[in-house]
Amino acid sequence: MALLPRIPDREIVAARSARSSLDPTKPYAHFVEREYSRAGQIEDVAAVFLTNKECPFRCVFCDLWQKTLTDRIGDGLVAGQVEWALANLPETPHVKLYNAGSFFDPEAIPSADLPRIAELLAGKRSVIVECHPRFVDDRCISFAKAISPVKLEVAIGLETVDPQVLPRIKPSMSLEDFKSAARLLTDNGIALRAFILLGPPGHCGPERIDWAKRSIDYAFSLGVECCVVIPVRPGNGIVDALEKRGLYERTNLTELQSVVEYGIRAGHGRVFADLWDVERIAGCPDCSSARSAALEQTNSTQRPSAPIDCSCTRVIEPKRAAERPLP
């Protein structure tokens, strides 16, 4: 695959379709999901997807802008969304407050809302938020102190450690930025989760598996406790355009399984497959549903699944074996 060019923000924005129409007084989604916790048990997590202003960055692979607003929302509205969601969901030990951007970006989550959100989290065991390294600062440390003894976990998009691809798909962050944010968080007793991309634009075939595995290794070496592997899907406009230009290739569930199981076998922490909208990358019609079910099982047990026998993998494996040099 040719080297991915630098894509200007205006081209990324021009390729977009319309964004969703959202109510700023309500989260755009809320539900309870089950997750294998750091304590080694399956536990309930209230997942609340906050409605707020779009992230200021323009990562090439990002589709989160679809569920955001163009303007900053008034003080108190985000705290109101958290209150409404928690009142409308069953009691859970853990809460995820994802805002399609950075929780500590004051344009997204007004500073005035943080004390009330901290009060609403009283009695929980942990809260997970997402944040770009540029917004991992004193506000984050103060929030962790304000919610204590509730444990704060911050999820950051590491995306890929490929030095050719990272600056082209996420020019707002370097590996050094990720490392500094990781240090600040771990030094302050804040847990760290990393999002790892499988198959971003610029990666094809076996190299996308290799870079995803290397990215997991790098994340764990910096004290990350949990990695979430996200297969890059088309649908945000620019990724679809890059696919037509031969600069993006869809990954599949077999590759996702291989990467997640590699991470789990390494034994440094939890590794989850992001299975949201996974039909867009499914691949083989004969084994997709079995692989998808196996990945769900692996997510909830943190154990690799039994091998799935299918002609799609039978074709690949003998070919690779034959390429190996003879001893």
Ligand code: SF4
């Ligand atoms: S930092 Fe996150 S939310 Fe912002 S554009 Fe990049 S991927 Fe999307």
Ligand SMILES: [Zn+2]
């Ligand atoms: Zn198959």
